[in-house]
Amino acid sequence: MGTKILIIGACGQIGSELTLKLREIYGNNNVIASDIREGNENLMKSGSFEILNAMDAEAIAKIVEKEQINEVYLMAAMLSATAEKNPSLAWDLNMNSLFHVLNLAKEGKIQKIFWPSSIAVFGPTTPRENTPQFTVMEPATVYGISKQTGERWCEYYFNKYGVDVRSIRYPGLISWTTLPGGGTTDYAVDIFYKAIENKHYDCFLSEKSALPMMYMEDALNATISIMQSPKENIKIRSSYNLGGISFTPEEIAAEIKKHIPDFSIEYNPDFRQAIADSWPASIDDSRAQADWGWNHKYDLASMTKVMLENLSKVLI
Numbered sequence: 001m002g003t004k005i006l007i008i009g010a011c012g013q014i015g016s017e018l019t020l021k022l023r024e025i026y027g028n029n030n031v032i033a034s035d036i037r038e039g040n041e042n043l044m045k046s047g048s049f050e051i052l053n054a055m056d057a058e059a060i061a062k063i064v065e066k067e068q069i070n071e072v073y074l075m076a077a078m079l080s081a082t083a084e085k086n087p088s089l090a091w092d093l094n095m096n097s098l099f100h101v102l103n104l105a106k107e108g109k110i111q112k113i114f115w116p117s118s119i120a121v122f123g124p125t126t127p128r129e130n131t132p133q134f135t136v137m138e139p140a141t142v143y144g145i146s147k148q149t150g151e152r153w154c155e156y157y158f159n160k161y162g163v164d165v166r167s168i169r170y171p172g173l174i175s176w177t178t179l180p181g182g183g184t185t186d187y188a189v190d191i192f193y194k195a196i197e198n199k200h201y202d203c204f205l206s207e208k209s210a211l212p213m214m215y216m217e218d219a220l221n222a223t224i225s226i227m228q229s230p231k232e233n234i235k236i237r238s239s240y241n242l243g244g245i246s247f248t249p250e251e252i253a254a255e256i257k258k259h260i261p262d263f264s265i266e267y268n269p270d271f272r273q274a275i276a277d278s279w280p281a282s283i284d285d286s287r288a289q290a291d292w293g294w295n296h297k298y299d300l301a302s303m304t305k306v307m308l309e310n311l312s313k314v315l316i
């Protein structure tokens, strides 16, 4: 039987682009998109779509059976900033959805899972620069606690039941097609919109807050690459560190200014500053490079150029 994929949370920032990319690779009919609400036109028109609540185990199982799904990408999650305001819903969504999918694999109903983790698994006691794959992990956010717990369960299900679950610790992701929702790294997307629309950005993080970031195309390539790698190459079953670019709000603003000279920025840190302060500034992803050949393509300059070029066409 060929690959038949279900994407849960297909309409979010990653899901909406991942769905189109997977449809290009595996064929429109072999990639079923699902989410709690409908997504953009490209996604809705290019293949099947199901309304699905990621917390509803029975509904997930039904679609898996009806569509003869063998791989699930579980992209539904509540991100860091929103999760701080809704701790118990964030826990329920982020944990229950994972259990439902892990259990389907344990029962032999699906063969492979992709589940995203995040740099949020690290905390204030983690070494901040070039954060190692294996290190102190004491997350200080609701989202980070759920992702760290999820990683433990993924590894447990692999060791105990042989579940083929693969995971990446995404940094902040930057894209121009779909907005992120409720994260701490969202400023690095919003800044492009405001630069084009108002030539000014009011930043909710301080100028020196360095965080690991990545252009979406690199993140999609990493996701597809880890899923297509031979099983024996995936030696880490919690989640892989994934580095990309690391920059501060001040540095991205300077890069934007090269294209929009009258762009200005102001810094008014809010509650998200404490979240950013608890996360790494840069990531060591040598294990992902060694195990499944990961490498990123975009740096700050090339990412800024693509973002401004594409968003200018959409916004003006």
Ligand code: AKB
Pocket (backbone or CB within 6 Å): 079, 080, 081, 117, 118, 119, 120, 143, 170, 171, 172, 173, 182, 183, 184, 185, 186
């Ligand atoms: C967030 O800011 O919450 C996310 C993440 C780093 O996982 N973008």
